[in-house]
Amino acid sequence: SAVISQKPSRDICQRGTSLTIQCQVDSQVTMMFWYRQQPGQSLTLIATANQGSEATYESGFVIDKFPISRPNLTFSTLTVSNMSPEDSSIYLCSVTGAAGELFFGEGSRLTVL
Amino acid sequence: GENVEQHPSTLSVQEGDSAVIKCTYSDSASNYFPWYKQELGKRPQLIIDIRSNVGEKKDQRIAVTLNKTAKHFSLHITETQPEDSAVYFCAAMFQGAQKLVFGQGTRLTINP
Numbered sequence: 001s002a003v004i005s006q007k008p009s010r011d012i013c014q015r016g017t018s019l020t021i022q023c024q025v026d027s028q029v030t031m032m033f034w035y036r037q038q039p040g041q042s043l044t045l046i047a048t049a050n051q052g053s054e055a056t057y058e059s060g061f062v063i064d065k066f067p068i069s070r071p072n073l074t075f076s077t078l079t080v081s082n083m084s085p086e087d088s089s090i091y092l093c094s095v096t097g098a099a100g101e102l103f104f105g106e107g108s109r110l111t112v113l
Numbered sequence: 114g115e116n117v118e119q120h121p122s123t124l125s126v127q128e129g130d131s132a133v134i135k136c137t138y139s140d141s142a143s144n145y146f147p148w149y150k151q152e153l154g155k156r157p158q159l160i161i162d163i164r165s166n167v168g169e170k171k172d173q174r175i176a177v178t179l180n181k182t183a184k185h186f187s188l189h190i191t192e193t194q195p196e197d198s199a200v201y202f203c204a205a206m207f208q209g210a211q212k213l214v215f216g217q218g219t220r221l222t223i224n225p
Contacts, residue, residue, distance in 0.1 A: 048212065106156050
């Protein structure tokens with residue numbers, strides 16, 4: 001399975017600010033996925049990021065709030081913009097393996113005050 | 114729409130007993146069903162998966178069964194141990210959108 005590194009692992013942020021989360025994979029992957037896990041909840045797909053094209057956002061998520069970059073086949077960033085306490089969550093980067101299985105990074109735990 | 118229902122939300126069993134978690138899905142075209150285990154403060158880890166061309170798959174103490182006609186699949190853990198305590202998530206691949214949709218999760222507690 002791919003090794004997926006995320007940073008920051010955790011952060012405490014002030015309301016109204018923005019934070020960019022980085023995801024680095026040790027192999028080239030076509031698709032990268034960003035999930036959100038709110039406290040005590042399941043995993044919800046935010047968007048799918050393909051290299052060289054615009055990210056595809058799920059219902060309820062918009063580019064202005066969660067801009068995504070995918071500059072190459074091993075790296076992606078997710079920005080959480082104009083944060084509010086409701087954005088306090090774990091944000092997880094993920095990629096698919098050779099057999100189509102999904103693997104997750106360690107996650108980035110955001111707390112918005 | 115794309116939906117995965119998971120039951121129960123919490124499950125408590127005695128060490129050594131079996132645990133069963135069930136999921137149903139809405140898309141009859143789904144063909145991939147993984148299960149993840151998430152320990153406190155850690156990332157979800159894939160523990161077993163099944164594809165629609167088989168009805169059952171086993172890996173030591175864990176097994177997954179799939180009933181495509183009824184659109185449900187289940188996780189079975191036998192001879193449970195304290196280290197099995199975690200939150201378990203089922204998921205289904207929705208073919209049209211090529212995305213994995215997760216169930217709500219089951220918090221499994223193994224009592225010594």
